[in-house]
Amino acid sequence: MQTLTEENYLKAILKLSQSGLDKITPTAIAEEMAVNAASVIDMLKKLTEKEWITYDKKNGAGLTPEGNRLALNIVRKHRLWEVFLCEKLKYSWDEIHEMAEQLEHIQSDDLADKLDGFLGFPQFDPHGDPIPRANGTLPKLAKILLSDKEIGDNCEVVAVKDTSVQFLQYLKQLSVVIGTTILIKDKVAFDNSLVVSIEGKMNTVSKKFANSIFVKR
CATH class of the missing domain: 2.30.30.90 (Ferrous iron transport protein A (FeoA))
Structure with missing residues (x-):
């Protein structure tokens, strides 16, 4: 089971990889997460030991298949909670991100699946970002x-x-x-x-x- 901090790092590395960055460095991760670079190095070692990422100075950081699965699952929960907060609780789209940041760390995949079904299996969150499906695939939009x-x-x-x-x-x-x-x-x-x-x-x-x-x- 991954910790809240580990999940945040996996999510940050996924976001940087999707941005088209040629090399994901500790500095890039530190800037994305607003932490110091020294703490990033320590966490990269832990994530490498757990085989959730690969990392070396030459190539930078990258998610393993298991790390990618975990990161997409966190993003899926976050975006499903944003839909719930916006559609069902009537929060506006500028209010939901911080609350979803907290709710995304609930570990239960069964809860995420039931939330997905309750919401009618939405493909995109209130900001237009694609919601990963349970199998990790992402809906496409031109x-x-x-x-x-x-x-x-x-x-x-x-x-x-x-x-x-x-x-x-x-x-x-x-x-x-x-x-x-x-x-x-x-x-x-x-x-x-x-x-x-x-x-x-x-x-x-x-x-x-x-x-x-x-x-x-």
């Missing part, structure tokens, strides 16, 4: 950044790249949620900001905003 779309495109929001509380609250102010349609009216050459229509209301949004929203391809 998506592209809003910044990569063109003037005149009608874009349906399917996920958010930035799930920080500040950004999610900003999206609430703009009435942007999963499923919202954003019409690109113009692109400003000076700073690559976009003039958009959101639910019929005109707004100018930054390049950072456009790089933080995924829309249907």
Whole structure:
């Protein structure tokens, strides 16, 4: 059985591997988890001994098949709890992450399976992230950044790249949620900001905003 800290490390390594990072270093893990690099080295040794990861200075860290299974299971629980908190308890999408961080460490796989069934086997969480199935596979969704779309495109929001509380609250102010349609009216050459229509209301949004929203391809 893995500890809460071990689970957080496995989840962090999975996230970094999915980000396309060429090499997962202790420094990268420390930055992701907001801890010091010395403590990361100690934990990497423990995870290697348990055969959940492989690690050496040349190649960095990587999940073993068992480590990958454990990490995906943690992510599955987290995202299922986010759906539950949002859909059933009516928390907003900027409130659910921290609570799900605590609930994801409940060890019972049977509870996760029953929660999955109770929710109707959702494929994506409230932020548009795919929920791993019980067998570890991930549902696919063709998506592209809003910044990569063109003037005149009608874009349906399917996920958010930035799930920080500040950004999610900003999206609430703009009435942007999963499923919202954003019409690109113009692109400003000076700073690559976009003039958009959101639910019929005109707004100018930054390049950072456009790089933080995924829309249907």
